[in-house]
Amino acid sequence: MSSSEMTSPEETPLLEVRELSISFGGLQALNQVSFAVEEGEIFGLIGPNGAGKTTLFNCVSGLIQATSGVIHYEGQPLDGLPIHARSLVGIARTFQNLNLFHGLTVLENLMVPVEVRQRRGFIADAFRATRSRFGESQAREEAGAILHLLHLGDLRDVMAGELPVGLQRRVELGRAVAQRPRLLLLDEPASGLDGRETAELGALLPRIARQLSVTIVLVDHDMALVMRVCDRICALDFGQVIAMGTPAEVRNDPTVMSAYLGASGAVQVAQR
Amino acid sequence: MRFDRQLLVRAAMVIGAFDVLYLLADHVGANYRRLMTLSAVDGLLVLSLVVLTGFVGQISFVQAELNGFGGLLAGAMIGRLHWSFWVALPLAVVASVAVGIVVGVPALRLRGLILGVVTIALALAFDAWVFSLDTFKAQFIDRPSLLGWDLSDDRATFAFCLAVLAGCAWMVANLQRSKTxxxxxxxxxxxxxxxxxxxDVTRAKLLAFGISAGLAGLAGVLLDLTIGTADKQSFTLLISLNIAAVVILMGPNRVASAFAGGIFLRWGSEILDKVGVGGKYLNVVLGVGLIVQLIAAPEGVVGQFSHIRAAAGRSLRRRVAAT
Known part of the structure; x- marks a missing residue:
């Protein structure tokens, strides 16, 4: 394992996964996985299908429990924190399978995470109190600004479920960004996108990371995208870390090459 | 200011509609007046499912029982304890909310068909056990007066029930278009x-179950007021199933479905009787209507109507623009 963690001792990483193991019945989905993601970086997570990438995301966002091991966020252990509370402390994610609020408009999809952060009960809403109207217009503005950033401004009043896949992915990204996260977990944001859309995404991610000071963990099968935008990459195979380092280091790692051999990813990696 | 004018226009429309309905109720005679009142009461019950099924997508076949719980509990407080109607009403609503939250607990883990079956089991438990408790024996309810307004006049009862429905519908509509x-x-x-x-899904679901049960319980108290008795015969699983079917037929995600549903539930059999079909076939109409609606108008009758209205509005604007 060519681990090249550049953790400086005085700085706690934003996300630290330590010896994380998860098994479903007899299947070992993750096996003693450890890595740390530093504040401000774009961290790639690659590996063939079934390597455990989504399982890892599910564990960080609280959808499943680890069998053993710990996850630290901002230096604090995450276990026991319910799913919605993890969002409130700054962990946002997107889903591999699209998961939009399809009966709401694009703007409303982004307003949900903004508004749950406002302290206001249902009684104010029932009477359309000034507080309710004020919070709503604030949320509208904030969500609108994010849509603008993602070039979705023209679609704000379209029902989210009526959009094509590529745009739905972008709305999901917007909904995650609307949570004002410190840590953004993106699960295959480029899948289903055409070449032009993927290129746009590749330009967008570093901009989001910089402008909104978000740390990004990116899972994707598009190696060109991952290699281009990530500062560091961790490669998983069969639930284990097989390589970690800069894109150049991981690309030339023989273990990674063999893990991908035969898969279309290997061809892509080899060609570049 | 544009906003204030809009509000004024709306208020005028609501007051106008209220007056027209009141004049109608005054004109039609006691029997139809009673049907109109019961429509408003049932509208409130349908509204309870608009919140639960329409807004948050939960299934409940226990609404008529929550309706009954509110009605019978108010009946017990009025008939057995001789409390004032105006004390019994809020207490019964609060108690219904509490029961609704308990009923909502299974919905935190279950969904869809299984949740539906669990609520049916709860409904049967209410029908067979809770409602046969001595506490909930049938009671006569004397109509009270409200700040000198005598509700024993059935015109006043109608106006009161309609006002309560309108107020609740306004609040539910406000909830729908805001954060909640x-x-x-x-x-x-x-x-x-x-x-x-x-x-916080747990909190939000229990909130929806609580609001929904509160509306159903309130409808139960108003039913006491309208028919003058609190009696468990009015609250059975079959009625729960009917209400669920009606809310889906009308379109669960629309507040207007409460009005349409209330009218359908109380006037449907009356109209079938009048045209010579027989009121007992209302459930056949409901069943066929549901099938047609699922195929032809997935958003429900009210949803379909508003689509047509929007399309008509667009073509009208085009025509106006063209001239």
Whole structure:
């Protein structure tokens, strides 16, 4: 394992996964996985299908429990924190399978995470109190600004479920960004996108990371995208870390090459 | 200011509609007046499912029982304890909310068909056991007066029930278009994504069950007021199933469905009788209507109507613009 963690001792990483193991019945989905993601970086997570990438995301966002091991966020252990509370402390994610609020408009999809952060009960809403109207217009503005950033401004009043896949992915990204996260977990944001859309995404991610000071963990099968935008990459195979380092280091790692051999990813990696 | 003018226009329209309905109720005679009052009461019951099924996508076949719980509990407080109607009403509503939250607990883990079956089991428990308790024996309810306004006049009863329905519908519509409504819709559309977006799904679902049960319980108290008795015969699983069918037929996500549903439930059999079909076939109409609606108008009758109205509005604007 060519681990090249550049953790400086005085700085706690934003996300630290330590010896994380998860098994479903007899299947070992993750096996003693450890890595740390530093504040401000774009961290790639690659590996063939079934390597455990989504399982890892599910564990960080609280959808499943680890069998053993710990996850630290901002230096604090995450276990026991319910799913919605993890969002409130700054962990946002997107889903591999699209998961939009399809009966709401694009703007409303982004307003949900903004508004749950406002302290206001249902009684104010029932009477359309000034507080309710004020919070709503604030949320509208904030969500609108994010849509603008993602070039979705023209679609704000379209029902989210009526959009094509590529745009739905972008709305999901917007909904995650609307949570004002410190840590953004993106699960295959480029899948289903055409070449032009993927290129746009590749330009967008570093901009989001910089402008909104978000740390990004990116899972994707598009190696060109991952290699281009990530500062560091961790490669998983069969639930284990097989390589970690800069894109150049991981690309030339023989273990990674063999893990991908035969898969279309290997061809892509080899060609570049 | 534009906003204030809009509000004035709306208020005028509501008052106008209220007056027209009141004049109608005054004109039609006691029998139809009673049907109109019962329509408003049932509208409130349908509204309870608009919140639960329409807003947050939960199934409940226990609404008529929550309706009955409110009505019978108020009946017990009035008939047995001789409390004032105006004390019994809020207490019965609060108690219904509490029961509704308890009923909502299974919905935190179950969904869809299984949840439906669990609520049916709860409804049967109410029908067979809770409602046969001595506490809930049938009671006569004397109509009270409200700040000198005598509700024993059935015109006044109608006006009161309609005003309560209108007020509740206004609040539910407000919920739908604000933070609470969007939060509930996010759970309905993608529960996992709602959670990871920061929505406290447990709290939100119990809130919806509580509001829904409160509306159903309130409808129960108003039913006492309208028919003058609190009697368990009015609250059975079959009625729960009917209400669920009606709310789906009308379109569960629309507040206007409460009005349409209330009218359908109380006037449907009356109209069938008048045209010579026989009121007992109302459920056949409901069943066939549901099938047609699921194929032809997935958003329900009210939803379809508003689509047609929007299309008509567009073509009208085009025509106006063309001239």
């Amino acid at each position: 409504g969007r939060m509930l819709a996010s759970i309905r559309d993608a529960e996992v994504a709602a959670r990871t977006s920061g929505v």
